[in-house]
Amino acid sequence: MANLLDQLKSYTTVVSDTGDINSIKKYKPTDATTNPSLIAAAAQMPEYQSIVDDCLLAARKQLGTAATDEQVAAAAFKSLAVAFGKKILEIVPGRVSTEVDARLSFDTEGTLAAARDIIAQYNAAGITNDHVLVKVASTWEGIKAAEILEKEGIHCNLTLLFGLHQAIACAEAKVTLISPFVGRILDWYKKDTGKDYHGAEDPGVESVTEIFYYYKHFGYKTQVMGASFRNTGEITELAGCDLLTIAPKLLEELQTTEGTLPLKLDASKAAAMNIDKIPMDKATFDAMHEKNRMAKDKLQEGIDGFSKALVDLEALLAKRVAELNVAV
Template identity: 30%
Template sequence: MAAATQKSCLQKLEEMLDVDVDDMDADYIRSMPIKPHDQTSNQAFVDVALAQESNKDLVFQVATEMKGSDWLAVYTRIAVLMCKKNLDLISGRVLLQTSPSKAYDTAATLAHARLYDAEFTRAGVPRDRFCIKIPSTGPGLNAAKVLQGEGISTLGTALFSVVQAVACSQAGCLSISPYFNEIYAHDLSKRDQVWPKTTDPVTQHPMAPRLVHILETYRRLYKETGKMQPLVKNASFISVEEAMAAAEMGCQSATLSREILTKLAETPYDANTQPGEGRPKPPHAYNAPEPLPARLQPLLKHDPLTEGWDGSSPSTDVDYLADGGAALQAAIEADPATQKRVRDALEFFVDAEERSRKRIETVMAAVA
């Protein structure tokens, strides 16, 4: 742990953006040296929590009281109740993700999000304390637009491109979560194949230019329209350097695994060893932004994830949600990097969801 007279990287990061925890374990969150803002999760985190001995009684209780219900209804109530336990440990919202197996089904995504909303209401959790994560597909973001109109906050997730970010703006999402690394960077057996390990992620990581493009696009849209743009909650980090880079690039928040949070807390902050430095949190995410720092300006001129990029930015005048999100889907399919990363993320979460289905159906059979 850093000496008391010297800030840790975690303390410094919290000065520059909102630190969120990407974990559902109450004991861990309680042990954190700072109080996180939001608690994020996904199907993989829920599945880990379902398997924990500490949640065994909860799973059995809900399965018993919901006899005759389908497994997803049982899963949803359990996930909500597990999140509710953490509300006093955070200052912001808990986040749960709609079924990834229905990422291309607007009606099914709407139904699952509304079920989450109903379960949060049943549990006494107000809408300003939770947010529903929606995969950033055409059908998914059409569901997000409806949900926002109903007063249910959404976050566009599995996001890897400027076009997806623009579509999230058109849907009115509260936030987005661009993944800094693709999902399989978190699989130790595949990490070396997909993780671009860097010492200066801002200038060396292939996702950094897209992230800066997204933030600049939102600043421009806010200036032109006066409409609040989604907050950028950067996700999917492997190193301390990447987490610190999120602040330098201007993200409003970063959701971090316990591994990264622990390393940040144990690492003394030394400005002299940082390749760049972020700025304190601004009073408003997009109003009256400071000029883009000189170190970030070159990132607007290239996109390492697009072979032969011509320097043009996606149009913000196209309605990416029309016709079920046809224009968004076409843009994703025309972008091999995004197409692969979205596919892999959904595959990863569907696998976790399937494990959870089997766990819950086993318990449901036992109490039938």
């Protein structure tokens, strides 16, 4: 009998959710995605010290000896996620997702500049746009930036997505894919209600299922990539989703579990469903976001969390610059 991971790969594109290159080699996903927390964690692993140091030394060379340690760290910070992305693309055949600075989540122009810088770094390394997804937070400002980027041929992955209003706005903007955060939705409902949820009744699973069939019913090209899972039950309930990005621990569990995995999300059923279309503009988006306590809470929490990870990473890099200066 086949393991659950192999069966899942027959329905869904499996993406590795990690900055750990060794894990990506082990599970052979089609794509890989990272976020600021994962990059910060990977940057502290001894086996990846050379990637960090190479970025810092390149920044020092570019800025010259007159630059402060903090200036060198800031310059290296902008290239570190791309450095990991380039290493990942030596392994995966598809795409890597690299995230725009979360502190720009409500800044359309800032997001555009950061995204263009990310893709320019990949292009300079000989990596074409079709192998990169720029991750942008699913704020109204981020979605508007992504709409412009897609027209420029820069493909976007809209992250920190918790509500149907965000998903519809992304589809209307013609972004390449979205990443609804299944496990974080579950976390919120467990805390809010004091209840536990399993299987198809998991509110994160329900949210992705609703978005999936909405997209397929109305023929949107934007793909759905479930993310941020808490257990393999959430993953198996979404078998058939366009993509699923899964952490190494859960990939291991799927790979070592045998059984029959049925198709759960079937795009061929969408056309016959009775689904009302919701016209989306900023006023509607804001009203739906305000009404959805979970989405409002988790979006801000996610932005704050990723922003803190970036602050911590900048401090780590500044410390390492000082160590390298002493070594030299």
